[in-house]
Every structure is written in C-alpha cells, then in structure tokens.
Amino acid sequence: MxxxxxxxxxxxxxxxxxxALRDAEVTALGRADLDITDPAAVDAAVAExxxxxxxxxxxxxxxxxxxxxxxxxxxxxxPELLARxxxxxxxxxxxxxxxYVFDGHGTAPYAEDAPTDPINAYGRTKAAGEALVREIxxxxxxxxRTAWIYGAHGPNFAATMLRLxxxxxxxxxxxxxxxxxxxxxxxxxxxxxxxxxxxPAGTYHGTNSGQASWYDFTRAIYAEMGLDPERVLPTDSAAxxxxxxxxxxxxxxxxxxxxxxxxxxxDWRDALAAxxxxxxxxx
Numbered sequence: 452m453x454x455x456x457x458x459x460x461x462x463x464x465x466x467x468x469x470x471a472l473r474d475a476e477v478t479a480l481g482r483a484d485l486d487i488t489d490p491a492a493v494d495a496a497v498a499e500x501x502x503x504x505x506x507x508x509x510x511x512x513x514x515x516x517x518x519x520x521x522x523x524x525x526x527x528x529x530p531e532l533l534a535r536x537x538x539x540x541x542x543x544x545x546x547x548x549x550x551y552v553f554d555g556h557g558t559a560p561y562a563e564d565a566p567t568d569p570i571n572a573y574g575r576t577k578a579a580g581e582a583l584v585r586e587i588x589x590x591x592x593x594x595x596r597t598a599w600i601y602g603a604h605g606p607n608f609a610a611t612m613l614r615l616x617x618x619x620x621x622x623x624x625x626x627x628x629x630x631x632x633x634x635x636x637x638x639x640x641x642x643x644x645x646x647x648x649x650x651p652a653g654t655y656h657g658t659n660s661g662q663a664s665w666y667d668f669t670r671a672i673y674a675e676m677g678l679d680p681e682r683v684l685p686t687d688s689a690a691x692x693x694x695x696x697x698x699x700x701x702x703x704x705x706x707x708x709x710x711x712x713x714x715x716x717x718d719w720r721d722a723l724a725a726x727x728x729x730x731x732x733x734x
Contacts, residue, residue, distance in 0.1 A: 459507030463605030487529035497536035526576035550598035555698020602635030630701035
C-alpha cells in the first residue's frame, strides 16, 4: 500500500486531504508536529513514505510584506527541503502553490507554463518554492497551484461572509477581482487522483472551473445558504486598501489535466452546491 505523508495536516486543505486518503496509510503532521524548515526533521519525516503532499504554507499575505524572510522559510525553503528528502528517499512530492505567482494583469486564463511575475511578497516566496522544487525533483514532483480556497476546516472568505450575514444587514464585496472559488474537498480529491493516476510530473492548476468576482461568489454563497443575495452590494478594491496588492485577474487555465488524460475540476458553482450539501459551510 502506498504510504502518504501530509505536511500542514491541521490546515483546511490538510484536513480534507486526510479525509480523501481515509482508506490509505497516512502520516499526518501539522505545524506542531513538523517544522518543514528543519532539514533533519524533514528527512526523518519523509523516510519510509512513497508520496509527500505538502500543504504547509505561510499564508498571511499582508503580514508577508513585512515578514518576507519568515514567509520565504516556509514557502520556499520548506518545499526545497521536502524535495531534497523526497529525491533521497525515492518518494513523489506534491507541493501546493498559488495563483499569486502571477501578476494578475492578464485577460485570459493563465497557462501552467505562463511566466510568473508576482506582485507581493507572498507570491514571490511561493514562486521561489516552485522554482526550487522544479530544479531538485523535475521528474518526481507535482506543483499544484490553487486559489480562492474555502472549506469546513479553517478561516476562509466564504465563512467570513456567512459570519457577517449574521451581524450585518448588507455586505459590500469587490467586483474588480476575478478568480476561481475552489472547494478544498474537490482539491484534495483531485490531488489524490493526480498521484494515483501516475500523471506526468509537472505543474497543474488545482482550481474549480469557470470564473467569478468576489461579489459573484458571495451572492452565490448567500443563494445556496438560503439567504437573500440582494444583501450583497458591489464595491471595488479602492474601498479595501491592504498592505499587499492583490492580482486583479486570477483565472487559471486547465490544459495540464487534459494532457494528463484527466478532466478539469468541475465548475465552481457545482462545487459550491456540493460543499453546502456536505456541510462544509454553515451559517
């Protein structure tokens, strides 16, 4: 039986990965269990495993602007060490990356091989991690970029919008940032399918299909949860100035799945309906 190691196992995606691998032999290590910036600890953890799925990350996008070294340690050095250990022990590596490696100035979905050009510190650290993994383990690694994730097991945009629905008559949400809402339940299942299908090593875009603004997404959340979507009001990013600039266009292309003989992930609206039905979102 394939032996899996999940890092970042206590996070939103990490917990859904454990569910997706519930019938497999899994070692699940959260941040308290494994410091992925510690070479000796990483080597010991990877030993005796066939597949390593790295869902650990420094995800505090705004804080990364003033703590880039700390973000780089987790988002770049960590994947580097995992890649070296995976090669040493003959394991496959999956590392999760982000749409933030792109500048967001595009008008058509970003291809897997499109040049990266991050506009914030978080994106720079994730792009650095990607580059290191490609260099060290080109034939035995998968880089899975995702975006706009939500799920049952951690703070996320969808949960925040539902919390605000309980305390605010209306919510104002931006219309000028466009991306792909992605349920971590779908993403976890797709990562497992990617590994088990023995797909070619390389970069894949792990996002639900279609596209939406944050405003569109919020209205869909309200509708699925039986709330009045007219309570969601449009605004733009100028109303929410933050330390780290956000990509305006974060739609990712899915040609990599076709090349691997796999269908793209389902439309984000279908995934949202399934997530609500599964109890991944609660009002």
